[in-house]
Amino acid sequence: MVKKKLILVINPGSTSTKAACFQEKKLVNSREILHGAEELKNFSSINEQLEFRKEAVLSYLRENGLGPEDLQAIACRGGNVGQLEPGAYEVDQAFVEASFHSETPHPANLSPIIGYEIAKEVNEKLGRTPDSPDALKAYVYDPVCGCGIPEKLYTITGIPEIEKPFLTHVLNSRAVSIEEAKREGKKLEETCYIVAHLGGGITVNLLKGGRILDLVGDDEGGFSPERSGGLSVRLLTKLCYSGRYTEQEMQKRLKGKGGLMAYLGMNDLREVEKKIAQGDKQAALILDAMILQTAKDIVSLGAVTCGKIDKIILTGGMAHSKMLTDKLRERVEFLAPVDVIAGTYEMEALAFGILRVLRGEEKARRLPGQTKKD
Structure with missing residues (x-):
């Protein structure tokens, strides 16, 4: 029986979905769910893989006997939702929409959507509203677009209509x-x-x-x-x-x-x-x-x-x-x-980053233009 609540980490990649649970900084368990070419060829786009990838995470939780009451937060790998500062972001409906409609298709874009949907389902099951103090929340930490706003000098190319993209392995x-x-x-x-x-x-x-x-x-x-x-x-x-x-x-x-x-x-x-x-x-x-x-x-x-x-x-x-x-x-x-x-230290980086948010050592932002409700 889990005594302390866990941080669920979700990290979809090109050919696998990684899931893990951390109790503060201790890895409790983890699994890399491999997706073969035969499985993935049934999907014409990455967005079509959403339910497939989500079920992979849910099956991991079931196999380890973890229920809604065991989770403290969900840490998600983030894709390209526009140039952001590094650090933590709370996933809301705006983040979900931006991830789904990302101009850079990648399985990482599905992670915050999966995390948001799981958190929503858990809160509904436990009778919590999204703004409840004990509501389960999904976060993204250091997304691939989280380089910050680059200096203009570093974005100039030989064609004015094309700026150098700042997308990389930030995490x-x-x-x-x-x-x-x-x-x-x-x-x-x-x-x-x-x-x-x-x-x-x-x-x-x-x-x-x-x-x-x-x-x-x-x-x-x-x-x-x-x-x-x-x-x-x-x-x-x-x-x-x-x-x-x-x-x-x-x-x-x-x-x-x-x-x-x-x-x-x-x-x-x-x-x-x-x-x-x-x-x-x-x-x-x-x-x-x-x-x-x-x-x-x-x-x-x-x-x-x-x-x-x-x-x-x-x-x-x-x-x-x-x-x-x-x-x-x-x-x-x-x-x-x-x-x-x-x-790679992505799973630890995601878990530890969100742990700092939970401890009050860092603050989670929202997408630019979004304000946090009291």
Whole structure:
């Protein structure tokens, strides 16, 4: 029997839905529900996956014997709902609408919707109104759009109608920056880190004082396991107008079927390394190209602070690869010392962020234009 109430964490990804419960800072249980290609092909859009993903979370709760009375708060990964400051946001109907109609389709957009619906159902079952002091609430912490409002200097591109988007792995990049500052015995506000998140998509982020100052997004830098990265706009435009692909097919080539997937037919770095160990020269060449391009992205952000970087942090799932991190280190450590914090800390970052809200150490905002009811 659970004595203290729990924070439920919901984190949908491209091929899985992660759910976990934390009792303050202690992980009580967790589950990663994998979604195979055969399951997902039945949905024509990510929004159509809403009930499917929600049921995955509810089944996790049932399997662990958790009921409505066990939950204290729901912490949700957030997608793109417009440029926001980092930190916590209370999910209301406006946040739900913004998530559902996001211009950037991603399973993360479903997380606050799922959390909001579960909270609403729990409150109704327990006879609480949304404004009751003991009402269960859903929150988002450090959404992908939570870089803050960037300085104009960093948003200018070669076409006035297109501004550089500030969408990145905010949650994990800030979490490992906080961890690195603790390791060094520094205040976060005094640090300047470059964080390379090495996952299915690769982003490189310059964090000064814990805030993202500039970045290389997953669609503008080097390629990654599933994404094409930046391409020659001349050749890309020609391909788009060749008549060979629909817009949806091109989007999939850029994000989902690009990068390692396009060259090698696989997006799992471990499988690529097996091929290299077996003497596959093409696999070795493509991986070296990805590493080189990532290194160039990392070093490019050094120009923003005139080379004044405290540490380069390599994180994300691919940071578990010694082959990859050693080769990256060799190319970038002339700029700053390199630390590896492998894996992702998204579940902990979500839970701990909302715990700080519950303790009164941080305040949860609402979307701009929304006011909190008394």
